[in-house]
Structures are given as structure tokens and as C-alpha cells.
Amino acid sequence: MIIRKGHTAVDRGTEEDEHKYGSRESLLLSEEGGLTQFVAHVETLQPGSRSDRHWHEEEDELLYVLSGEVTVVEEDGPHTLHPGDAACWPAGVANAHQVVNRSGAPCSYLIFGSGAVPDVIHYPEREEVLRAFEDGSWRIERTDGTVVKEGREP
Amino acid sequence: MIIRKGHTAVDRGTEEDEHKYGSRESLLLSEEGGLTQFVAHVETLQPGSRSDRHWHEEEDELLYVLSGEVTVVEEDGPHTLHPGDAACWPAGVANAHQVVNRSGAPCSYLIFGSGAVPDVIHYPEREEVLRAFEDGSWRIERTDGTVVKEGREP
Numbered sequence: 291m292i293i294r295k296g297h298t299a300v301d302r303g304t305e306e307d308e309h310k311y312g313s314r315e316s317l318l319l320s321e322e323g324g325l326t327q328f329v330a331h332v333e334t335l336q337p338g339s340r341s342d343r344h345w346h347e348e349e350d351e352l353l354y355v356l357s358g359e360v361t362v363v364e365e366d367g368p369h370t371l372h373p374g375d376a377a378c379w380p381a382g383v384a385n386a387h388q389v390v391n392r393s394g395a396p397c398s399y400l401i402f403g404s405g406a407v408p409d410v411i412h413y414p415e416r417e418e419v420l421r422a423f424e425d426g427s428w429r430i431e432r433t434d435g436t437v438v439k440e441g442r443e444p
Numbered sequence: 445m446i447i448r449k450g451h452t453a454v455d456r457g458t459e460e461d462e463h464k465y466g467s468r469e470s471l472l473l474s475e476e477g478g479l480t481q482f483v484a485h486v487e488t489l490q491p492g493s494r495s496d497r498h499w500h501e502e503e504d505e506l507l508y509v510l511s512g513e514v515t516v517v518e519e520d521g522p523h524t525l526h527p528g529d530a531a532c533w534p535a536g537v538a539n540a541h542q543v544v545n546r547s548g549a550p551c552s553y554l555i556f557g558s559g560a561v562p563d564v565i566h567y568p569e570r571e572e573v574l575r576a577f578e579d580g581s582w583r584i585e586r587t588d589g590t591v592v593k594e595g596r597e598p
Binding site for chain 2: 291292293294295296298319320322323324325326327328330332349350352354356362364369371372373374375376377378379380381385400402404406
């Protein structure tokens with residue numbers, strides 16, 4: 291099944307996300323192609339935008355830079371990546387990572403994940419943990435165990 | 445973990461592969477990054493080179509064009525893809541596919557797969573089936589069931 295450039299469903303996140311993290315656009319390639327065994331998106335960050343710093347207990351992730359200059363912040367600090375550079379985050383390694391566009395132009399990268407569920411996702415700066423369960427439900431807790439929010443995937 | 449362009453292990457296949465399919469280079473990104481939940485490689489085909497036409501019973505696959513002109517042959521014929529175009533092959537859909545470089549310059553693409561095992565891979569042109577088992581062993585059979593070759597992953 292062929293998916294032409296510009297013919298993919300786009301996710302721009304919520305207004306709340308945009309306010310917090312800046313403008314981000316995700317092309318939902320894997321969903322468009324009817325794939326269920328992994329998640330593959332093309333993300334574009336406008337200057338100043340960023341993702342939420344996190345790491346997964348159960349999901350392998352890979353980022354591959356397509357265009358522009360991408361700053362990847364890991365536990366050991368920031369790294370400036372260019373097209374053809376990549377970053378890999380094996381499941382269970384507590385290397386919290388964040389993608390930031392510190393440049394003056396948009397940057398794009400492919401992001402892949404196994405989509406492993408159940409999963410526990412750690413957000414050290416927010417001092418929160420997201421628990422995702424097999425039945426599609428999820429729960430955000432503070433690191434002291436207090437429940438912040440609960441829900442279920444549609 | 446950051447993987448800089450040009451600092452990835454490269455697989456050029458066997459001499460037999462090169463003789464049969466032409467010159468192909470695979471950058472083993474997922475292996476380099478210690479990922480085990482999916483397979484992610486950057487492949488470069490020289491002009492005239494091709495992959496083996498096949499489909500998977502159990503593995504989702506995704507191809508994303510990075511540079512050059514890539515011809516993807518599916519059941520409905522050839523499609524010419526350019527950077528930003530993609531192809532998705534959900535597991536179990538009998539849409540045998542092949543990647544060919546019919547252009548005069550090298551072409552590159554990212555190829556992702558879930559690496560699902562056990563799997564059964566069909567090669568309609570060779571009239572062969574590859575069965576991959578959970579213990580790392582595999583068996584190539586002709587479509588009439590005759591065993592062609594057996595082995596085990598190292």
C-alpha cells in the first residue's frame with residue numbers, strides 16, 4: 291500500500307499541548323497504512339517547540355532525523371543532530387529524553403516505537419508517571435503515588 | 445543513545461545476494477542502538493539492484509523513502525516513490541512487494557519491521573516459502589512442501 295507525501299492524516303495535538311510544548315505536527319504513517327505492530331510517525335517541530343521529557347519501561351524507541359537541526363536532550367545533556375543522525379532508546383533504560391527545536395527553522399524526524407502495552411512512562415521533570423494498561427485504560431500518578439488523572443483510549 | 449551518520453554497522457549481504465540482486469547496503473540502526481522490539485535499517489540500492497519479492501504472514505513492514513527514486517512493485521504493478529513517500533505492508537495481506545532501483549543514481553529508504561517470529565514468508569516468484577521458528581531455526585520449502593534448505597540463526 292503506497293502512501294504519498296502529503297496524503298497522511300495529521301495530528302497537531304491539543305491546544306493545551308501547543309500552549310505547553312509549541313507547535314508540532316505528526317504524520318500518522320503507521321495508522322494510515324493499517325499497521326498495528328509498531329507506531330511510525332513523521333514529526334515536525336517549529337522553532338522553539340519541544341516534546342515532553344520521558345522514558346519508557348517497556349517500549350523501544352528510535353528517532354531518525356530527516357531535515358533541519360534537532361536537539362536531543364538525554365541524561366548526559368543536549369546533542370545536536372542533523373539529517374541521517376539517529377537516537378535509540380531501549381526499553382527499561384532510565385535515559386529520559388526530549389526533542390527540542392533550538393534552531394530558527396522547522397525540523398523533521400521519523401519516530402518509531404513498538405507501542406508496547408502495558409507500559410510505564412516516566413516524566414522526571416513533571417514528577418509524574420503514566421501507567422498504560424492492556425484494556426486501553428491509563429492512569430497518571432505523581433511519583434508519590436497520588437492519582438492525577440485517569441482515562442481510557444477511545 | 446546517539447548514533448551519528450556514518451557510524452553504524454553496515455551489512456552488504458553475501459556475494460551470492462549481490463550477484464542475484466545487485467549491490468545493496470544496509471545500515472543496522474536498531475542493532476547499533478540495542479533495540480530488540482523491532483528492526484530498523486537504512487538501505488541503499490545502487491542502480492539496477494532490487495530486493496526479493498515477498499510478503500509476510502506475521503510481520504508488519506513500513507518503507508519510507510529518504511533519497512533518490514525508488515520503484516516499489518506490488519501486486520497491482522510498479523509505483524515510483526520519491527523522498528517523503530512511504531509504503532506499508534500489514535502482516536497477513538498477500539501483497540507481495542519488491543523494491544527496485546530503476547533509476548540511474550543510488551536510492552535510499554528506511555525499512556522497518558516488527559521482526560515477528562514465528563513467521564511464514566512467501567516468495568511467489570521463487571515458488572518458495574521461508575518458515576522462521578521461535579527457537580531461531582528456519583526452513584525454506586518449495587510451495588509443494590519439499591525442503592530446500594534448513595538452518596539456525598547464529
